[in-house]
Amino acid sequence: MAARDDAKKVRKQVTPEGGFFNFFKGLVAEFKRITWPSKEDLKKVTISVIAFCGVYVIIVGVIDFGFNSLVKTILK
Template sequence: MAVQNSAKKTKKSAASGNSFINFFIDLKAETKRITWASKEKVKKATATVLIFCLIYIVIVGLLDVGFKNLFSVIFK
């Protein structure tokens, strides 16, 4: 059984100036629909990301120093 799509899409040429202008009009309309996070939530999320980045940096740094020392002992 074939499903028919009743909504027909109109095709606009990419070269027309109206499609370029309509893109920015649609972009403005979409940005108005965005629900932004509160300032407090953004601060919490930023702090969380920074803490995890610092933990990751410390772990990778310790592994780097450990493997460097291990290789220097092995290839002495």
């Protein structure tokens, strides 16, 4: 008897309020509230991200080269 009551409680917890279709209705409503950037803003942000990544790669490469040279010098 107790196992049946536990199973009923689990079923009630698994099914969310509103159901499956209301989730997608809410999702569509949230997408309508998004303010999308203009093409110009998107281009500027994309260029700045790519430039930052390039600078980051160069800095990490220089540090890696320096540590590699340092270790080779120490172990020589």
